[in-house]
Every structure is written in structure tokens, then in C-alpha cells.
Amino acid sequence: xxxxxxxxxxxxxxxxxxxxxxxxxxxxxxxxxxxxxxxxxxxxxxxxxxxxxxxxxxxxxxxxxxxxxxxxxxxxxxxxxxxxxxxxxxxxxxxxxxxxxxxxxxxxxxxxxxxxxxxxxxxxxxxxxxxxxxxxxxxxxxxxxxxxxxxxxxxxxxxxxxxxxxxxxxxxxxxxxxxxxxxxxxxxxxxxxxxxxxxxxxxxxxxxxxxxxxxxxxxxxxxxxxxxxxxxxxxxxxxxxxxxxxxxxxxxxxxxxxxxxxxxxxxxxxxxxxxxxxxxxxxxxxxxxxxxxxxxxxxxxxxxxxxxxxxxxxxxxxxxxxxxxxxxxxxxxxxxxxxxxxxxxxxxxxxxxxxxxxxxxxxxxxxxxxxxxxxxxxxxxxxxxxxxxxxxxxxxxxxxxxxxxxxxxxxxxxxxxxxxxxxxxxxxxxxxxxxxxxxxxxxxxxxxxxxxxxxxxxxxxxxxxxxxxxxxxxxxxxxxxxxxxxxxxxxxxxxxxxxxxxxxxxxxxxxxxxxxxxxxxxxxxxxxxxxxxxxxxxxxxxxxxxxxxxxxxxxxxxxxxxxxxxxxxxxxxxxxxxxxxxxxxxxxxxxxxxxxxxxxxxxxxxxxxxxxxxxxxxxxxxxxxxxxxxxxxxxxxxxxxxxxxxxxxxxxxxxxxxxxxxxxxxxxxxxxxxxxxxxxxxxxxxxxxxxxxxxxxxxxxxxxxxxxxxxxxxxxxxxxxxxxxxxxxxxxxxxxxxxxxxxxxxxxxxxxxxxxxxxxxxxxxxx
Numbered sequence: 033x034x035x036x037x038x039x040x041x042x043x044x045x046x047x048x049x050x051x052x053x054x055x056x057x058x059x060x061x062x063x064x065x066x067x068x069x070x071x072x073x074x075x076x077x078x079x080x081x082x083x084x085x086x087x088x089x090x091x092x093x094x095x096x097x098x099x100x101x102x103x104x105x106x107x108x109x110x111x112x113x114x115x116x117x118x119x120x121x122x123x124x125x126x127x128x129x130x131x132x133x134x135x136x137x138x139x140x141x142x143x144x145x146x147x148x149x150x151x152x153x154x155x156x157x158x159x160x161x162x163x164x165x166x167x168x169x170x171x172x173x174x175x176x177x178x179x180x181x182x183x184x185x186x187x188x189x190x191x192x193x194x195x196x197x198x199x200x201x202x203x204x205x206x207x208x209x210x211x212x213x214x215x216x217x218x219x220x221x222x223x224x225x226x227x228x229x230x231x232x233x234x235x236x237x238x239x240x241x242x243x244x245x246x247x248x249x250x251x252x253x254x255x256x257x258x259x260x261x262x263x264x265x266x267x268x269x270x271x272x273x274x275x276x277x278x279x280x281x282x283x284x285x286x287x288x289x290x291x292x293x294x295x296x297x298x299x300x301x302x303x304x305x306x307x308x309x310x311x312x313x314x315x316x317x318x319x320x321x322x323x324x325x326x327x328x329x330x331x332x333x334x335x336x337x338x339x340x341x342x343x344x345x346x347x348x349x350x351x352x353x354x355x356x357x358x359x360x361x362x363x364x365x366x367x368x369x370x371x372x373x374x375x376x377x378x379x380x381x382x383x384x385x386x387x388x389x390x391x392x393x394x395x396x397x398x399x400x401x402x403x404x405x406x407x408x409x410x411x412x413x414x415x416x417x418x419x420x421x422x423x424x425x426x427x428x429x430x431x432x433x434x435x436x437x438x439x440x441x442x443x444x445x446x447x448x449x450x451x452x453x454x455x456x457x458x459x460x461x462x463x464x465x466x467x468x469x470x471x472x473x474x475x476x477x478x479x480x481x482x483x484x485x486x487x488x489x490x491x492x493x494x495x496x497x498x499x500x501x502x503x504x505x506x507x508x509x510x511x512x513x514x515x516x517x518x519x520x521x522x523x524x525x526x527x528x529x530x531x532x533x534x535x536x537x538x539x540x541x542x543x544x545x546x547x548x549x550x551x552x553x554x555x556x557x558x559x560x561x562x563x564x565x566x567x568x569x570x571x572x573x574x575x576x577x578x579x580x581x582x583x584x585x586x587x588x589x590x591x592x593x594x595x596x597x598x599x600x601x602x603x604x605x606x607x608x609x610x611x612x613x614x615x616x617x618x619x620x621x622x623x624x625x626x627x628x629x630x631x632x633x634x635x636x637x638x639x640x641x642x643x644x645x646x647x648x649x650x651x652x653x654x655x656x657x658x659x660x661x662x663x664x665x666x667x668x669x670x671x672x673x674x675x676x677x678x679x680x681x682x683x684x685x686x687x688x689x690x691x692x693x694x695x696x697x698x699x700x701x702x703x704x705x706x707x708x709x710x711x712x713x714x715x716x717x718x719x720x721x722x723x724x725x726x727x728x729x730x731x732x733x734x735x736x737x738x739x740x741x742x743x744x745x746x747x748x749x750x751x752x753x754x755x756x757x758x759x760x761x762x763x764x765x766x767x768x769x770x771x772x773x774x775x776x777x778x779x780x781x782x783x784x785x786x787x788x789x790x791x792x793x794x795x796x797x798x799x
Contacts, residue, residue: 301341302786306793309440310337310344313421315414315448317348317387319678321399324621325562325702326445326476329529332565336785338384345430347421349413350389351399356380357389362427366419368394368412369491375420377428386430390420407484411491414482414515418451419493422459437466441792445474447482450519451492454501457522458494470795473523477699478537478544479625482515489513506545520549524795526557527788529700530721534559542697558791561724562700563781569682569706576682580604585686587775590711591768594686601687605671607644614643614760616753617688617712619681619703620695622651622659622674627694627717632658633746634753639666641757646684648673685710690756696744698722704738708774713760713767714738715752729759729770737774 301307316322318331334344350357357378365372378389394413398404405413422442425435444452453471460466489499492515501518505511520526528534534557536542537550550557567573571593572586581600585593595611602609616638620626631647638645647659647670659672673680685691691707693716700721704714708726716722718740729736739756741748759767 302339303341303789306789306796307341307343308792308796309425309435309438310334310342310443310792311347311421311425311435311440312344312443312445313347313418313449313452314445315349315417316402317346320354320389321348321351321402323402325529325700328565328702329474329476329562330445332563332568332781333785333788334385335383335565336563336781337788339782340785340789342789343386343435344384345386345388345424345435347388347390347424349395349402349417350378350391351395351402352397354378354389356382357387360388360428362429364420364423364427366416367493368416368419373416375416377420377424379428379430381431388424388428388430390417392416392420408488408491411482411484411488414448414451415492418449418455421449422452422455437469439796440466440469441795442469442471443474443788443792444471444519444523446476447480447516447519450482450515452519453523454492454494454498454518458498470524470792470798471522472525472527472791472795473519474527474529475533475537475699476529478516478542478546479697481517481544481546483509484513486511486513504545504549514546517546517549520546520553524556524798525791526550526553527791528557528559530561530724531559532723533697533699533720536697536720558787560784560787560791561721562702562705563784564702564705564709564779566709566780569685569709571686571710574682574686576679577686582683582686587711587772590771590775594711597683597686598689599687601646601683602644604683605646607646607671608668610644614690614757615688616643616645616690616692617684617707618645618647618649618692619684620649620693622649622655625696626651627696627744627749628655628658630694630744630746630749631692632662634750635662635666635670637750638753639669641754643669643757645670646673646688647671648676648680648684650675685712688712689760690715690753692749692753693717693722694741694744694749695719695722701725705779708737708777709779711771711775713756713770713774715749715756716740717744717749718742719744729755729766731759731763731766734766734769735773737770737777 312330312334314326314330316327316330318327321327322331330346330348334346338344357380360377360379362377363374364377365374367373373392373394376391378391380387380389394416403410425437425440428434442452442456444450450473453473456466456469456471460469486499486503489502492502498518501521502513502515503511504514504517528537533542537557538547538554540547543550571577572584574584576582577584577597581603582597583593585597598615599609599611601607602615618628618631620628622628626649628649628651635645645662645666647662649659650656656674659674662670663672685703685706688707689712691703691712691714693701693704693714695701695717696719698717698720701716704716704722704726707714714722714726715738716726718726718728723740726738726740727736728740729738739752741752759770
């Protein structure tokens with residue numbers, strides 16, 4: 033791309049700019065026998081002196097005013113050219129070595145240019161002028177780009193040869209325009225010879241004895257121009273002042289364009305030539321709908337992919353009247369269980385991503401329980417969602433243009449959208465449609481699979497021979513209908529949300545009955561650790577820390593900002609405000625998978641350690657009741673918040689000293705990433721993504737990011753938490769070192785997006 037800036041075709045850039053500020057009244061070209069007198073231009077005085085030419089004082093004054101006006105325009109254009117030269121400075125320097133060749137023999141076909149002094153361009157112009165042996169110099173063309181006057185850039189050398197000889201074609205009067213533009217252009221057809229015997233004195237008689245010569249860099253051309261000096265008595269001060277301003281602006285341009293980029297051209301996308309149309313389909317998308325990590329991924333990963341240059345869309349159900357999306361006016365009807373169901377598409381463009389929401393009576397008013405209802409109702413909703421989502425690129429004109437099905441990849445997430453790869457194959461690719469569209473299935477939690485009796489196959493509206501991918505034999509339940517199994521078999525690529533989880537899925541314990549299918553499709557499986565939205569989850573920018581006594585903080589202000597957030601949280605929840613007591617937090621679904629029962633077993637031990645415990649979550653009724661009971665029994669040390677609050681989760685993450693995550697299995701986990709970003713130390717069960725992201729603390733080498741335990745047992749949790757509390761109380765420097773390492777990590781989605789891009793490219797070229 034750099035070369036294209038310099039070696040662009042001459043036809044691409046031909047502005048007609050005046051080169052001479054003075055318009056000669058009489059111009060004659062005399063072709064004589066002497067090489068030294070090829071051109072003669074009779075000079076015209078710009079002042080009203082008695083010179084033998086009949087001119088009145090009024091006419092001279094008018095000519096002077098015209099001259100000044102033209103000089104202003106010329107200098108303004110020169111300033112623009114200076115800016116362009118400064119921007120190209122670094123690009124042109126890459127071919128600086130070619131200057132050495134320019135001092136040798138120049139072979140241009142019919143003529144040669146030798147013994148020519150090349151000006152010291154680094155000194156004179158602060159920019160390198162490319163010279164190649166393949167660019168001959170030809171006639172003057174009236175569309176030639178302008179040269180730069182040396183009224184503002186002083187040349188230290190002069191060209192030693194006159195660019196004219198007997199073989200050069202005569203210049204026509206039409207080539208000398210009203211703006212007095214005279215320059216030499218590059219062409220591959222005709223050339224000008226440089227007579228070796230031309231004396232230097234003859235150069236000074238060309239055009240004007242006060243002319244200054246400059247060699248400029250124009251795309252695809254080398255131009256030698258003669259610019260008359262404007263230093264007449266009546267305008268000298270004006271010109272000198274403008275020259276100073278131009279030189280100052282040139283210096284500023286050189287400083288500001290140390291890494292020059294053409295402002296008219298957008299930088300190439302990070303994805304390079306592999307830019308694709310990507311549609312992520314998920315049953316939830318933060319901030320509009322969220323029950324766990326899936327919503328965060330659907331809200332953040334597409335933005336990171338868009339930053340890499342892809343065109344990205346997110347498709348999700350419209351559970352409520354969201355303010356941002358607007359009705360696209362597109363309505364379609366799909367059959368679900370034999371009935372026609374109308375859907376409406378709503379669209380919004382936010383942070384470079386198209387968000388499309390599918391509205392239907394089946395999705396409305398369930399935002400607080402998006403997975404609620406009986407098994408058949410949930411299945412019907414997902415059938416409608418997948419059918420409508422797969423046709424979005426055809427029907428919804430995002431930005432006025434539909435995505436289409438070329439160079440397109442769908443990213444389906446969990447069993448809720450696992451029907452999408454099946455529909456893509458059965459409805460379209462098997463019928464010669466969308467042959468270049470690919471699908472990637474992401475496993476966030478394999479424990480939820482869309483299981484049911486074989487009779488459920490009738491709801492998915494597929495040909496009978498597609499029954500086999502859905503069949504799965506379970507030693508306990510026997511043969512059953514499994515949506516996740518069919519999606520894993522038909523997707524072009526499969527991604528899990530951590531390296532550790534991808535290994536666990538292949539085991540009988542971690543695969544939840546699907547381990548055999550995953551092992552058979554191991555060639556298309558890859559683990560990619562999630563990132564976090566560093567705009568939403570950032571203690572320096574967190575909007576939830578800007579009121580009620582909380583404050584934003586960074587690594588530099590950690591020792592003052594975090595204690596203030598801790599005191600504000602204690603006050604808000606009605607706990608004793610004590611800086612010396614460790615504050616332990618838990619945020620998550622109240623479910624045995626999250627290890628809530630392990631925390632319950634460890635509560636009596638914790639209460640003997642003089643700590644405070646804050647738990648936020650919703651889930652099983654019995655576990656919700658357990659939280660309320662703990663708060664009643666230990667009112668001065670425990671707070672249980674049944675439900676979910678985004679604001680409260682941010683404040684617990686900022687105010688707590690320690691975060692517990694004793695999950696029995698955790699595909700990736702995001703709360704430990706949020707906690708580390710806020711300087712809150714995680715204590716986790718070393719499974720899945722928790723093992724990948726939390727390295728155990730090593731007191732001997734002062735390394736690590738938290739504490740881990742290997743078995744999902746209360747005793748193991750107590751042991752790890754005990755070591756953590758000991759370090760918090762007795763080894764403050766080690767504790768601060770852990771906080772520093774946690775907060776300085778790059779936890780953004782950018783790295784994950786690059787890894788996803790590699791998977792999408794592999795799917796694109798898979799046949």
C-alpha cells in the first residue's frame with residue numbers, strides 16, 4: 033500500500049494549480065542554433081519603474097494587486113502541498129536508497145540523464161524524492177501536478193543541466209497556461225535529453241533570473257519547476273511573513289506525522305483479506321436480556337469482531353419494548369407446530385454492530401424468565417427463533433443493504449440455537465442454496481442440551497431422514513431426542529469457551545452424555561477463553577461507582593479507591609463499616625453447579641474467622657431460602673440478596689476483597705475476570721475456564737493471581753480460603769502484588785476475537 037501512494041498512475045492526480053505568481057505580458061520561445069538559448073522570456077517588471085515599456089502607473093498598480101492576490105493563492109496551495117509531503121515522509125523514506133542510482137546513468141530510451149546533482153532532499157525538503165531508472169522525463173503537460181516554490185523551502189543545490197536540446201519537441205503556447213505552469217512530467221513515450229555542455233549560466237536565464245528551482249515528489253512523476261520570486265518591494269514583507277508561517281506549519285506537520293497515514297484512506301482492517309459477514313445468534317444479549325455469561329458474550333464479542341473489520345450482526349429475541357431498536361418494517365410468517373406465526377424484525381446499529389431483534393407474541397413479556405414455561409413451549413420458541421434468524425441476511429436491510437448469503441458465517445450459541453446449523457443444511461445447502469454459508473456452534477454449558485422424548489422431533493419441522501442426528505442413547509433414560517447432539521454433528525466448527533473445558537467435554541464426567549460425539553468431532557473443536565467488555569467492567573469508568581459514596585479508581589488509586597467502595601458497600605447493605613474485616617463476595621446462579629452448597633457448609637467456619645459475606649443471585653427456591661436463613665442467623669456478618677441487580681453486582685465486585693467461585697464445573701466463567709479487573713482476589717475451584725484464568729498464588733516466587741482448590745469439597749474450599757485470609761491479614765505486600773498482577777492483565781475481547789476469526793476462516797474454507 034505504501035508503494036501505491038508514491039507510484040500511483042499520473043492520471044489519478046492532476047490538479048491545475050498556478051505555479052507562477054507573475055503573468056508575463058510577453059513570452060517568446062526562440063529555437064536557435066545555440067544550446068544555451070533555447071528559451072527566452074522577456075521579464076515584466078511588477079512595479080511602475082521607467083523601463084522602456086509603455087505602461088501607465090494605474091496599470092502597474094492593478095498588476096501589482098493581481099500579483100499579490102495570486103501570491104496568496106499560491107502560498108495557500110503550497111501549504112497544502114507541504115502537509116501532503118509531511119504525511120508521506122515515512123513512506124517515501126522506504127525507497128531512499130534509490131537516490132544512489134539516480135546519480136548514475138539515466139537511460140530513458142531516446143535520451144540519457146547523467147552527471148545530474150540530486151538535491152539533498154533530506155535537508156531541503158525533509159522528505160525523500162524517489163528516483164528510479166524506469167521513469168523517463170517528457171514534455172510539459174498542462175495537467176501536470178504543481179511543483180513547490182522554494183520561497184518557503186530553500187534549495188542548496190541547482191540542477192547542472194538544462195532540460196532541453198535540439199531533439200526535444202517544441203513547447204506549444206497552449207502548454208503555458210494563464211497560471212504560468214511550467215514543469216517536466218514523467219512519461220514512457222518521449223524523453224528530453226540533457227546536453228552535457230550546457231553551462232550553468234544558461235540556467236539562470238531561463239524564465240526569470242530570480243527563479244528558484246525545486247524538485248518535488250508527486251505520485252508517479254518527477255517534476256522540476258521554476259518558480260519566480262515574489263520578493264518585490266511592495267509585497268516582500270507579506271511574502272516573508274507567509275513563508276515563516278508555512279515553515280512553522282511544515283515543522284508541525286512533520287512532528288504530527290511521524291507515522292504518516294493518508295487521511296483520505298481508511299487503514300486496512302485487522303482481518304486483512306479475510307473480512308466476512310458474521311451473524312451471531314443467541315437467546316439473550318446484554319444489556320437487553322441476560323441470565324448469565326451467554327448474554328455478556330453476545331453483547332461484547334460482536335463489537336470486538338467489528339473492530340477487526342468484519343460486518344457483524346447479532347440476532348436475539350425481543351422480550352420487551354427496548355428503546356434502541358426500531359421497527360424495520362419487515363414482517364414474515366413461519367410455521368411452528370403447524371400454525372402460522374408472524375414475526376417482526378427490529379433493528380439498531382450500536383458500536384459498529386447491527387443488532388436485530390425478532391418480535392413475536394411467543395417472546396413478549398418473558399424478559400424476567402426467558403427460559404420459563406414447559407418443555408414444549410420452550411422448544412417451540414426456539415424453533416421459531418432459529419427459522420426467523422437464518423433468513424435475516426435476506427430480509428433485513430441493515431444500513432440499507434442486506435447481508436446476503438455470500439461470505440457469511442453464523443455463530444450459534446448453546447442448545448437454544450443448535451437447530452440453526454441443522455436448518456442451514458436441511459432447508460438450504462441440501463437444496464443448493466447458501467452453499468457458501470457456514471455455521472459455528474459455541475458450547476457455553478453442555479449440561480443443558482434440549483432433551484426430550486423422540487416425539488419432540490415433530491415440532492422441529494424437518495424431513496424424516498433427519499431424525500437420526502437427534503437420536504441419542506442414554507444409559508439412564510434410554511434413547512431420546514437431543515437438539516445439542518444434532519447441532520454438534522452438523523455444524524462446520526465447534527468452539528468451547530476455554531481450553532480446559534474443551535478437554536473436560538471429552539470425558540464421560542464432563543461431556544454429560546455427549547462426550548462420544550465430541551470425541552468423534554474432535555477435529556473441529558477448539559477452546560477459546562472469553563474476554564470481558566473493558567468499557568462496562570472497568571473501575572475507572574464504571575457508572576455504578578459514581579454515587580452513594582462509591583468512587584472510580586485505577587491501579588494508581590487502588591489503595592484509596594477500593595477501601596472507599598468497600599465502606600460504601602457495607603453501609604448500603606447495612607453491615608458494620610470496618611476496614612480491617614475481609615469482605616467476601618459471591619455472585620451467581622443459586623444452583624449446585626455453582627457450588628452454593630459448598631459455601632453453605634463452610635459458613636460456620638467463616639463466621640469464626642471474623643469475616644463478612646455478601647451473596648447475590650437467584651435460582652432454586654430451596655437455595656434462595658437458605659440465603660435468607662443465613663442472613664437471619666448472622667445479621668451482622670451476612671447479607672443475602674435474592675434476585676439479580678446489575679448495579680449491585682458491579683458494586684460487590686468493586687467493594688469485596690475476595691470473590692468465591694466454587695463451581696463444580698465452569699466452562700469459562702466471567703465473574704473471576706471481572707473481579708481481577710477490579711483488584712478483587714478470586715478463590716476458585718480449578719475446573720474449566722477457572723483453571724485457565726486463575727493461576728495459583730506462589731508465595732516463594734511472588735507470582736499467581738489467586739487461590740484454587742482441586743476437589744469440589746467444603747474442606748478444600750476452607751483450606752484455600754484460609755490461606756487467602758492469612759495473606760490478606762499478614763502479608764500486605766504480597767496481597768498488593770496479587771492485586772497489581774490481576775489489574776494489569778489484558779482481559780479484553782480483542783485477543784478472543786482474533787482466535788474466533790481463525791475458526792471462522794477455517795469454517796469458510798471447509799467443504
